[in-house]
Amino acid sequence: MQRLDQQFIDNHWVASRGERRLPVTNPYTEAVIAEVTAGHPADVDAAVAAARRALPTWRARSGAERAHYLDGFADALTRRREALMRLSSTNNGKVLAEAAIDLDDAIACYRYYADQARALDARQGRPVTLGMEGVEARCYHDPVGVVGLITPWNFPLVTSAWKLAPALAAGCTAVLKPSEVTPLPERALAEIALEIGLPAGVLNLLHGDGEGIGAPLAAHPSVDKVSFTGSNRVGEAVMHAAAERTAGVSLELGGKSPILVMDDADPERAADWVMAGLYFNAGQICSATSRLLVHEAVAEPLYAALAERIDALVLGDPLAEGTTMGPMTSARQREAVQGYLAIAEQEGLAAVRDARHRELPGQGFFLAPTLYRDVPVESRLWREEIFGPVLCGRSVDSEAQAIRLANDSDFGLAATVVSGTAERARRIGRxxxxxxxxxxxxxxxxxxxxxxGVKRSGIGRELGPWGLAAYLEVKHQIGAA
Structure with a gap:
């Protein structure tokens, strides 16, 4: 059993000051496979100090120089791809095919921001068109500074890439806190930093929970910005801590995303997209399209097609080739979803498929893929993020009703529209x-x-040029031409 009691600070593995230890579990075997430190505020102090020391030199490097290291991360992840796939499946519970998608996404992210870093050089000092004679202005983009990056457990290496790659491309130095639930895959980032010769202090990786690392990092006076992905409850606490010193925040929070299946849709094709949007990663996706709004004209064939596909899901060992859905990542998350299933039982929701329709494996944190139809809009299952393989459906009689119900949510992260014509689907999507x-x-x-997303789904954007902009401050120089 691994003992992860060291932190990666200033390019060295050093003993954590924390005395508490947390179990790391294989969600399929339910065996404890590691112990990880819960961390300590003193670890945060040391890591932030290292990042602060490294900042002047790192930000002074050209974008092309920083791109070299980002390509190094991509190359090293490519070399480790197969091993990290298996490690992620073992620690997270997702099937190997899904872990492969994760690794490829992370690699593509580092490649993309390497290109963005190179392009940043050419953007520096661009003139701004002015309406005043004899005056010129030029625009520059400076790194935010030291950033705290806090990532969730459902997509190891992916969400860290979404934060770390643009932060380093921008010239920021970073303190990264991966989830204490899935710490094993993320340790590769520290190993890679040493392998590619990343300057000391540019990346610091701290293991720990919210008490030991997360809260002290969000509140640290020398952290210029915090980027957090996770629950609304914790995100609001992060935002409050940052507000105490007027620090910047990016928040990617909850979702309750709709999928709209219109009357001209092909039920068979629609069923495939519904399945991909909800049962991938056992439903542990912030963008899970967990509210199905289906036109009554195609409701019956769609529910029949979904029942057939749900029955075809193979639950089992995520490392086995034939498995198509793994367990929940933790016993705690399984219990949280079971709480919603108990509410559904109390409300008498009509189950097209649930635990009564299949036998679960004898071990592992499994939940049966579940589909309810005709769910009232007042139900907590309709309105709250469940974060598990639970789909709630409602029939609609018009396009207008589908749009109205889709927007009737506290969240606004994502949506899917399925229609016979892309033109109609795009019009609805707007x-x-x-x-x-x-x-x-x-x-x-x-x-x-x-x-x-919008509304309670968060603040700011990751990925694309917007992801890079999240770690940059805009500066203008204005004077005589």
Whole structure:
């Protein structure tokens, strides 16, 4: 059993000051496979100090020089791809095919921001068109400074790439806190930093929980910005801590995303996109399209097609080739979802598929893929993020009703529209309150396009040029021509 009781600070593994230890569990075998330190505020102090020392030299490097290191991360992850896939599946519970997608996404992200770093050089000092004679202005982009990066457990190496790659490209130095639930894959980033010769202090990786590392990092007076992905409850606490010193924040929080299936949609194709949007990663996706709004004209064939596909899901060992859905990542998350299933039982929701329709594996934190239909809009299952393989459906009688119900949510992270014509789907998508809208598609998340939501789904954007801008401050020099 691994003992992760050291922190990566200033390019050295040093003993954590924390005395508490947390178990790291294989969600399929339910065995404890490691112990990780809960961390200590003194660890944060040391890591932030290292990042602050490294900042002047790192920010002075050209974008092309920083791009060299980002390409180094991509190359090293490529070499480790197979091993990290298996490690992620073992620690997180996702099937190997999904872990492969994660690794490829992370690699593509580092490649993209290497290109963005190189392009940043050419943007520095660009003249601004002015309406005043005899005056010139030039625009520069400076790094925010020392950034605290806090990532969740559902997509190891992916969400860290979304934060770390643009932060380093911008010239920031970073203190990264991966989830204490899935710390094993993220340790590779520290190993890679040493392997590629990343200057000391540019990346510091701290293991720990919210008490030991997360809260002290968010509140640290020498952290210039915090980027957090996770629950609304914790995100609000991060925002409050940053507000105490007027520090910047980026927040990617919860979702309750709709998928709209219109009357001209092909039920078979629609069923494939519904499945991909909800049962991927056992439903542990912030963008999960967990509210199904289906036109009554195609409701019956769609529910029949979904029942068939749910029955075809193979639950089991995530490392086994034939498995198509793994366990929940933790016993705690399984219990949280079971709480919603108990509410559904109390409310008498009509289950098209649930635990009564299949036998679960004898071990592991498994939940049966579940589908309810005709769910009242007042139900907590309809309105709250469940973060598990639970889909709630409602029939609609018009396009207008579908749009109204889709927007009737506290969240606005993502949405999907399925229609017989892309033109109609795009028109509907323009009326949806969401940061990303997929049109007759599975959930494609690309490094070139922005990621983030509206309403309670967060503040700011990751990925694309907007992801880089999140770690830059704009400076103008104005004077006589």
């Amino acid at each position: 009326q949806l309150q969401a940061g990303s809208v997929w049109i007759n598609s599975e959930q494609l998340v690309l490094p070139e396009t922005g990621w983030g």
